[in-house]
Amino acid sequence: MTGTTLSPRALMSLLANGAKAVDVVRTALDLGLIDALEEGETCVAELGARLGVVPGRLYKLLDCLESLGMVRGEATGDDFALTRYRAVPGLREAAGVAGPGSLELDRDRYPWRLLHGRLTDVLRGETSIPEDDFAWPPKGPEQLAGFERSMAAGLAPFVQTFAAHAALLWNAPAPRLLDVGGGDGTLAAHLLAGSPGLRVDVYNLPEAEPLVGRTRCESPHGHRLGFVGGDFLGEALPAGYDAMSFVRVLHDWPVPTAGALLRKAHDALRPGGRILICEEFRTPERLAAQFFWSYFLMGVDACVSRLYDVEHYVRLLRRTGFGDVTVLPGPVELIVATKDARPLEPVAESTTNPSRRPHMLEER
Numbered sequence: 417m418t419g420t421t422l423s424p425r426a427l428m429s430l431l432a433n434g435a436k437a438v439d440v441v442r443t444a445l446d447l448g449l450i451d452a453l454e455e456g457e458t459c460v461a462e463l464g465a466r467l468g469v470v471p472g473r474l475y476k477l478l479d480c481l482e483s484l485g486m487v488r489g490e491a492t493g494d495d496f497a498l499t500r501y502r503a504v505p506g507l508r509e510a511a512g513v514a515g516p517g518s519l520e521l522d523r524d525r526y527p528w529r530l531l532h533g534r535l536t537d538v539l540r541g542e543t544s545i546p547e548d549d550f551a552w553p554p555k556g557p558e559q560l561a562g563f564e565r566s567m568a569a570g571l572a573p574f575v576q577t578f579a580a581h582a583a584l585l586w587n588a589p590a591p592r593l594l595d596v597g598g599g600d601g602t603l604a605a606h607l608l609a610g611s612p613g614l615r616v617d618v619y620n621l622p623e624a625e626p627l628v629g630r631t632r633c634e635s636p637h638g639h640r641l642g643f644v645g646g647d648f649l650g651e652a653l654p655a656g657y658d659a660m661s662f663v664r665v666l667h668d669w670p671v672p673t674a675g676a677l678l679r680k681a682h683d684a685l686r687p688g689g690r691i692l693i694c695e696e697f698r699t700p701e702r703l704a705a706q707f708f709w710s711y712f713l714m715g716v717d718a719c720v721s722r723l724y725d726v727e728h729y730v731r732l733l734r735r736t737g738f739g740d741v742t743v744l745p746g747p748v749e750l751i752v753a754t755k756d757a758r759p760l761e762p763v764a765e766s767t768t769n770p771s772r773r774p775h776m777l778e779e780r
């Protein structure tokens with residue numbers, strides 16, 4: 417988080433003007449104002465001349481951006497045109513939330529309007545999202561394809577975390593990973609690109625096969641990408657893998673179901689095999705980014721969708737018989753545990769840079 421934290425009262429003033437705030441940010445993107453601010457500190461007069469807009473109007477737009485916490489302004493005297501503005505770190509990423517192709521725009525196509533203004537009925541159990549509009553798990557090829565597309569669009573931080581620890585994760589000869597609930601195989605394709613010896617099978621509902629097939633065709637590493645169709649609620653997980661990953665999967669299910677899935681993974685993994693859990697572990701920042709799903713899924717009882725903290729999974733893993741639980745840092749943390757509790761061997765980079773050192777949670 418950057419800047420000061422807004423009080424709930426101040427936040428509500430902004431939210432009550434949310435449509436205008438998004439208009440301000442989109443205008444700043446279209447005008448090139450976000451780019452100009454990212455280039456360095458500048459004053460209203462310079463910005464006005466560069467962008468061809470009226471300085472006496474521009475400073476009001478900049479005040480709107482400052483109220484959103486996206487820029488900092490500093491007056492240098494009485495003349496507002498000399499007020500200097502600088503971007504807060506992460507300005508471009510923040511503005512992108514309102515920009516074209518954003519995750520929030522993608523989410524907007526889900527039928528959340530069926531709940532809007534009717535939350536009391538929803539909370540009383542009288543109104544839900546009809547299964548034909550959105551079921552959990554997604555029902556039919558069209559729903560599944562749309563959902564997996566949304567998931568793939570938000571994978572960047574997960575790809576970064578896995579890439580940062582590839583040498584540590586895939587240190588066995590010709591390792592085999594089963595990516596459980598692995599979507600359309602986009603994450604798998606990224607993993608294969610960074611690790612030439614790795615083979616990945618995506619485990620997903622049988623209807624997902626054509627989606628993974630398309631990813632396989634589009635990836636230059638597709639010959640190492642496989643698919644196993646199945647329903648992890650009703651079946652055992654397939655054996656023969658060195659590692660199994662659950663990326664944004666466990667938090668969609670009640671805790672006993674998540675525990676049962678981990679036990680199935682434990683049963684299927686070879687001794688010394690690893691389990692990898694990666695999802696948005698609960699922080700205020702991530703809870704805010706999750707707002708859409710928290711809202712929309714009030715109307716979908718089958719999907720639990722709750723952000724848990726890392727410790728929740730550490731407890732669950734211990735109860736399921738995994739040991740040597742390690743939390744690897746990244747844009748999202750990655751929890752790694754071992755079936756027979758053999759210690760992980762940290763890579764050199766992690767041991768020399770304390771801030772990037774894996775965080776060992778278990779006594780050896």
Ligand SMILES: C[S@@+](CC[C@H](N)C(=O)[O-])C[C@H]1O[C@@H](n2cnc3c(N)ncnc32)[C@H](O)[C@@H]1O
Nearest residue numbers: 553567597598599620621646647648649663664
């Ligand atoms: C929230 S998505 C996460 C997808 C992917 N791991 C990612 O992070 O982009 C959950 C995944 O679990 C799959 N899934 C849901 N229920 C399933 C079941 N009963 N058996 C197998 N896969 C299931 C969904 O189809 C989807 O691919």
